[in-house]
């Protein structure tokens with residue numbers, strides 16, 4: 071700016087030179103005027119320390135005269151303050167004077183009032199003085215208390231933000247002290263850009279153009295503005311952020327007042343800090359506020375962060391995916407569409423969690439809320455309790471105190487390689503990124519473990535209560551009406567193209583599944599029970615009643631049913647990503663499932679099962695848990711399906727015996743397959759098998775190995791005994807960060823597939839094991855020999871649920 075200013079004031083230099091000579095001849099230049107005295111065009115006031123000078127000037131080639139203040143000792147004319155910026159004097163007739171009320175006025179040749187100041191109270195013995203800070207003040211003579219100024223120019227900054235100036239607000243009167251650009255280098259009138267304190271939510275420093283925010287210095291975090299991390303103590307200046315009920319402001323001061331430094335906002339909006347270099351006799355640019363594209367407000371749109379060091383600087387926050395406007399590949403320029411939430415929030419404590427993002431510029435606080443006395447833990451709880459809360463952070467990173475909540479969209483985050491602070495972003499715990507974040511953050515994990523412990527304890531109490539009330543409940547349940555839509559056969563026939571083979575998604579032991587589309591565009595999956603399924607009307611009704619009551623995000627949702635003549639159908643939500651087996655056993659598609667996603671799937675299945683076993687009002691054994699019964703939604707969240715084939719436990723029953731064994735080989739526990747005994751522990755066995763399949767990418771059944779004749783369980787056990795468990799892991803899961811978590815999952819899975827049901831953990835203790843870090847018991851040999859001893863030649867494929875009549 072120095073050079074351009076040189077040009078701007080070129081016209082003025084000649085005049086100044088002339089004036090310089092005249093002032094040198096006078097004995098001393100005053101720094102004050104009192105009533106009766108004046109400053110005429112051509113005369114000046116010079117501050118006592120000789121730093122600043124007040125007088126009339128014309129910017130650039132303009133003929134207009136303005137009353138301004140500039141550096142006296144700086145050879146490049148640099149005007150830092152202008153009184154009559156909107157109302158120039160057209161000739162050199164301007165005169166500044168002060169009256170007995172202490173009001174400054176600028177008059178022209180016809181004694182018209184061009185500009186005047188204001189006073190807050192009556193003056194005793196007023197004097198206008200140019201201080202060595204560049205501040206023109208009106209005060210009572212001999213009263214140097216800065217709080218008592220009748221008026222001061224620093225309350226009305228122009229384009230320069232000088233040491234000791236304030237940017238801020240009086241919260242009682244609303245008085246706004248802000249920096250505003252000149253209209254052009256030749257016109258100091260207020261231009262398009264302002265730099266001010268935005269006091270919506272937690273106050274933050276913003277640059278605006280009209281109502282639009284262009285750049286955000288951000289909120290104060292106790293040490294610095296979140297948008298300008300200060301990583302080292304600054305030897306040049308000190309700064310202060312003051313925030314009370316009455317006032318909020320920011321100011322800075324030079325440690326050495328003989329060094330000149332200032333911020334200037336240029337007519338183009340560029341904000342730069344300059345330091346006068348005495349050796350070069352020029353202003354040196356110290357920093358530029360808008361250093362890169364990431365300084366542009368919300369450059370990457372909502373729910374994303376900007377990192378200037380990345381080839382394409384924008385990236386979605388964890389749990390968010392590119393929105394409609396954002397390019398999928400991240401290469402295009404326009405990211406204004408930002409990102410959108412992948413998994414909707416559930417708004418209840420357990421279902422939502424937080425992903426910690428470190429080293430960032432905190433998002434726009436315009437819609438934030440804060441409390442100075444709350445701690446971070448309280449803050450988290452507060453956020454979870456409020457549905458509109460999207461994130462939280464510490465208010466003061468100096469001592470980690472206070473609570474800052476965001477109650478709206480998150481915008482304008484920047485990632486810093488140095489400095490920056492921690493932000494906790496709310497996402498659904500079922501989101502794949504949450505699982506990844508969990509494994510990255512031990513703190514988060516510890517919290518989860520604590521939460522699961524509380525849940526588990528609560529569960530024990532609940533189970534006990536339910537146990538006692540079960541008979542009563544069951545009676546009531548029988549009477550309750552199921553509020554589930556009944557679909558006409560014709561509607562379903564229409565939706566599935568008359569059950570055409572093109573619409574057929576698959577076939578199981580109980581019938582076929584079809585994809586359908588209702589007339590309103592809703593996709594459905596129709597399970598048409600085969601007439602030979604052996605299920606009577608009563609059983610079907612029981613089953614529908616049972617499923618209708620099950621509501622959990624990891625269970626596939628039943629929309630309705632159809633029961634016409636001997637047609638019995640269940641209508642489910644349609645899962646576009648098909649089932650888990652479609653991915654994990656496929657060489658190409660398995661690459662789409664990295665470990666965090668797989669862990670999310672394991673976690674989701676476990677939660678779904680926990681609900682079936684313990685959380686729902688009924689105790690339900692699924693009996694047919696397998697990869698093809700785990701459906702995946704758009705975001706790869708698992709949903710257990712076919713739980714309609716499950717059994718509800720009677721009264722105080724914890725295990726049952728059946729003559730009709732339903733299930734799938736490879737997943738069936740030995741006691742069930744051989745003796746027809748089933749219990750929650752037979753589901754646990756199936757879950758263990760499933761986990762090993764997810765980790766290894768191999769089916770338990772049909773597994774083959776050159777060295778031995780075992781199935782996957784046998785193979786895992788061998789590796790375990792030989793301490794070569796790592797070899798089990800699917801090649802697509804090479805990320806070393808997760809190895810310990812994967813090994814822990816294998817360990818837990820082996821505990822699940824132990825031969826004796828009583829050795830296997832139940833669902834809640836298993837969730838604790840999966841999320842925890844405590845040492846686990848040694849697994850005993852799995853029950854894996856059964857399938858080789860059974861006759862299964864007659865079965866269609868490995869994948870079909872079979873019914874063995876008279877298995878004993």
Ligand SMILES: *[C@@H]1O[C@H](CO)[C@@H](O)[C@H](O)[C@H]1NC(C)=O
Pocket residue numbers: 159160161178179180181182183184
């Ligand atoms: C003096 O200022 C008054 C008020 O702004 C204005 O009406 C008048 O035209 C000015 N006279 C001259 C000579 O500039």
Ligand SMILES: *[C@@H]1O[C@H](CO)[C@@H](O)[C@H](O)[C@H]1NC(C)=O
Pocket residue numbers: 186187188189
């Ligand atoms: C002086 O201040 C009063 C009250 O604060 C305000 O109404 C008035 O417009 C001000 N006058 C000038 C010339 O700024």
Ligand SMILES: *[C@@H]1O[C@H](CO)[C@@H](O)[C@H](O)[C@H]1NC(C)=O
Pocket residue numbers: 326327328329
């Ligand atoms: C302040 O800065 C001036 C000019 O650079 C220098 O001469 C002086 O020694 C400094 N004073 C202190 C106390 O550092």
Ligand SMILES: *[C@@H]1O[C@H](CO)[C@@H](O)[C@H](O)[C@H]1NC(C)=O
Pocket residue numbers: 441442443444448
């Ligand atoms: C801030 O938090 C403290 C401690 O939790 C509480 O006593 C106080 O009422 C809160 N203030 C507001 C305005 O909510």
Ligand SMILES: *[C@@H]1O[C@H](CO)[C@@H](O)[C@H](O)[C@H]1NC(C)=O
Pocket residue numbers: 439455456457458477
């Ligand atoms: C969320 O918190 C804000 C700020 O305390 C409050 O205004 C709002 O009503 C709360 N919303 C709910 C749903 O509690």
